[in-house]
Amino acid sequence: MPEHFQALVVDKSETFSVAVKPVTLAELPAGEVLIHVAYSSVNYKDGLASIPNGNILRNYPFIPGIDLSGIVVSSADPRFHEGQSVIATSYGIGVSHYGGFSEYARIPAEWVLPLPEGLTLREAMIYGTAGFTAAMSVQALEDHGTAPDKGKVLVTGATGGVGGSAVAMLAKKGYHVAASTGRTEEAAYLQALGAAEVLSREDVSGGAGKPLDKQLWQAAVDSVGGAPLAAVLSKIAYGGAVAASGLTAGTAVPTTVLPFILRGVSLLGIDSVSCPMELRLNIWERMATDLKPDSLEALIDREIPLTELPSALEDILKSRTRGRVLVRLS
Numbered sequence: 001m002p003e004h005f006q007a008l009v010v011d012k013s014e015t016f017s018v019a020v021k022p023v024t025l026a027e028l029p030a031g032e033v034l035i036h037v038a039y040s041s042v043n044y045k046d047g048l049a050s051i052p053n054g055n056i057l058r059n060y061p062f063i064p065g066i067d068l069s070g071i072v073v074s075s076a077d078p079r080f081h082e083g084q085s086v087i088a089t090s091y092g093i094g095v096s097h098y099g100g101f102s103e104y105a106r107i108p109a110e111w112v113l114p115l116p117e118g119l120t121l122r123e124a125m126i127y128g129t130a131g132f133t134a135a136m137s138v139q140a141l142e143d144h145g146t147a148p149d150k151g152k153v154l155v156t157g158a159t160g161g162v163g164g165s166a167v168a169m170l171a172k173k174g175y176h177v178a179a180s181t182g183r184t185e186e187a188a189y190l191q192a193l194g195a196a197e198v199l200s201r202e203d204v205s206g207g208a209g210k211p212l213d214k215q216l217w218q219a220a221v222d223s224v225g226g227a228p229l230a231a232v233l234s235k236i237a238y239g240g241a242v243a244a245s246g247l248t249a250g251t252a253v254p255t256t257v258l259p260f261i262l263r264g265v266s267l268l269g270i271d272s273v274s275c276p277m278e279l280r281l282n283i284w285e286r287m288a289t290d291l292k293p294d295s296l297e298a299l300i301d302r303e304i305p306l307t308e309l310p311s312a313l314e315d316i317l318k319s320r321t322r323g324r325v326l327v328r329l330s
């Protein structure tokens with residue numbers, strides 16, 4: 001173990017700063033499992049954690065990074081052993097407990113998962129929390145009765161991390177995926193992920209304000225929220241569902257009750273943070289098997305070292321990333 005290692009530290013003590021700095025083990029929070037981090041990734045929430053008014057962090061200095069994969073250095077919990085490959089995402093990681101933007105992380109055993117067979121440490125973080133959220137969304141829609149032979153499925157924010165992962169997973173399962181994006185110039189990328197058609201945001205939000213519109217999709221994976229989610233709800237077919245996980249277009253959804261009471265549409269809430277461990281393990285298992293896209297590598301925007309994180313964090317908040325930014329720690 002080196003005496004010092006590198007981590008991205010967000011501080012507010014004098015002026016607000018985001019910088020790669022040397023850190024010692026003694027500075028890491030309590031937890032049973034010490035992990036030599038191999039990969040982390042950049043999620044929208046990490047972007048919010050890196051700005052002064054992002055409303056994610058309460059305590060400073062802080063090491064963000066809501067997900068990580070790596071090798072166990074030591075464990076005070078018998079479920080994990082030295083040399084084991086593990087994943088840690090969600091819970092307080094990168095929000096109230098130092099996270100993955102660090103060469104070493106100390107994590108409570110309750111939050112750690114063995115790396116599922118069929119995934120490498122690198123692949124686990126190509127997915128990261130965004131991929132996990134997409135998989136939870138697919139699972140929720142399937143539990144609702146969504147199936148490939150019942151019609152098209154819409155994915156909003158399709159060039160984002162959650163959106164791109166959902167496009168690739170749904171395509172793998174044989175769905176006709178309609179991918180909606182503010183960047184239609186990325187149509188070839190979305191088609192390579194498996195989108196059968198690429199729509200503009202205006203295609204989806206056209207007629208906004210109408211409580212009910214043409215019934216275009218049996219279901220949708222939405223990580224955008226806001227007014228676009230209201231437009232999506234108005235165009236879901238009878239008995240369909242929307243899995244809602246995000247807020248990049250805002251938190252207020254100006255809808256009416258009509259899609260729910262006249263078309264039996266369901267709005268399924270997706271929360272990856274407190275997802276129960278049993279479901280979490282099942283979802284990761286599926287991400288390593290039937291949901292694993294042939295084109296997982298295609299989701300990578302870029303692979304970066306710690307030093308390039310400040311600009312990548314700025315990029316995700318400005319929708320300048322495409323798919324997933326992978327962070328290489330060791």
Ligand SMILES: NC(=O)c1ccc[n+]([C@@H]2O[C@H](COP(=O)([O-])OP(=O)(O)OC[C@H]3O[C@@H](n4cnc5c(N)ncnc54)[C@H](OP(=O)(O)O)[C@@H]3O)[C@@H](O)[C@H]2O)c1
Pocket residue numbers: 042043044045129130133156157158159160161162163180181182183201223224228244245246247248249270271272273316317319321323
């Ligand atoms: N519920 C959970 O557990 C959970 C877990 C992970 C993420 N999330 C949330 O999911 C959202 C997406 O996360 P992410 O990591 O995928 O972020 P991301 O990579 O930045 O993707 C967000 C995408 O949303 C679209 N978008 C951005 N601004 C928009 C606007 N004003 N109107 C419509 N579309 C807009 C863009 O796609 P296009 O340019 O293609 O339209 C953008 O790429 C975030 O709100 C995040 O907090 C929630």
